[in-house]
Amino acid sequence: MKIGSILENQKIEKRIAITPEIAKKYISLGFDVQLSKDYGIHLGITDDEYKKIGVNFSNDDKEIINHSNVIVQLGLLSDDKSALLKEDQTLIGVLNPYDNKEKLNILKNKKIKLFSLELLPRITRAQSMDILSSQANLAGYKAVIESFAYFEKAIPMMMTAAGTVPAAKILVVGAGVAGLQAIATAKRMGGIVFATDVRMASKEQVESLGGKFLTVEGAENLETEDGYAKEASDDFKKRQEDLLSETLKKIDIVICTALIPGKKAPVIIKEEMIDNMQAGSVIYDLAAIQGGNTAFTKADEITEKNGVKIMGESNILNGLPVSASSLYAKNMFNFVENLFDKENKNLNINLEDEIIDKTLIK
Secondary structure: OEEEEOOOOOOOOOOOOOOHHHHHHHHHHOOEEEEEOOOOHHHOOOHHHHHOOOOEEEOOHHHHHHHOOEEEOOOOOOHHHHOOOOOOOEEEEOOOOOOOHHHHHHHHHOOOEEEEHHHOOOOHHHHHHOHHHHHHHHHHHHHHHHHHHHOOOOOOOEEEOOEEEOOOEEEEEOOOHHHHHHHHHHHHOOOEEEEEOOOOOHHHHHHHOOOEEOOOOOHHHOEOOOOOEOOOOHHHHHHHHHHHHHHHOOOOEEEEOOOOOOOOOOOOEOHHHHHOOOOOOEEEEOOHHHOOOEOOOOOOEEEEEOOEEEEEOOOHHHHOHHHHHHHHHHHHHHHHHHHEEOOOOEEOOOOOOHHHHHHEOO
């Protein structure tokens, strides 16, 4: 079987789906690997590194798509590339079925098998394939680094002969994978860290990392069976707002990570809350691509309101593409290996396997 991957639009996505380490594993599994010329050059990976392993290259993306049984990408192919897909081919990536429903329906009607990795079930066996966790972990770390770079004071407490510089106070909104990594990173760098989440199960995790968990009564009811946060009631939102309003008055840096899969990000930090924050404070919004957790978030822009900087990127992982690609490629390989029938050297779409059933777009 042939497995292929073409370069993403570099303005949008710098990560790659197959690294040399993972290409070697695909070949050991029995795949013929095909990549676009200069596939990893922007990450410092030459074509020669791949060729030594046995990878084939082409200048023509159309040729790669036409000759691949399986195509692995970061996101959905562009419209012109998607049009090249044909019956019985398999496309695997983060296909965002909520926003791309119409495009994916067209591909399904052509009898193309589509797997979207953000739909993976939260079960132990799927952990090695969990792209949301691996990528969110890096995003949480990077958000802290980015926000600290724009904060014009020191982060840790510093005691000097000239006086004491107080430690920065950081609030992390949402204590999922990204939020927990943000807490750990901010704490390691000397900040005083607070966190809030609608799931009471997060309290123990936050406190184990040295953060102070801000409790909103009723939070224990706001977790889905899959372990995700679900949308809060109006009553809960009011109580959360009151708590946040008071907390934000003394906070220097806010990291927002609250997302609901398939929906617009909830606006948690309202205009009047930002009005009451200290000038010089920084908000980094990891939910920017889905509308943002603040009233003023604009993806890929820095907005300033009353001296508070509000920032967020469409793809923060473009700032860590080497690490992010390494983890994503491993997640992808583990998923493909689970699909692959080693005895017959083909894909086995076994819908009794929860991992396959949940990720297949039907």
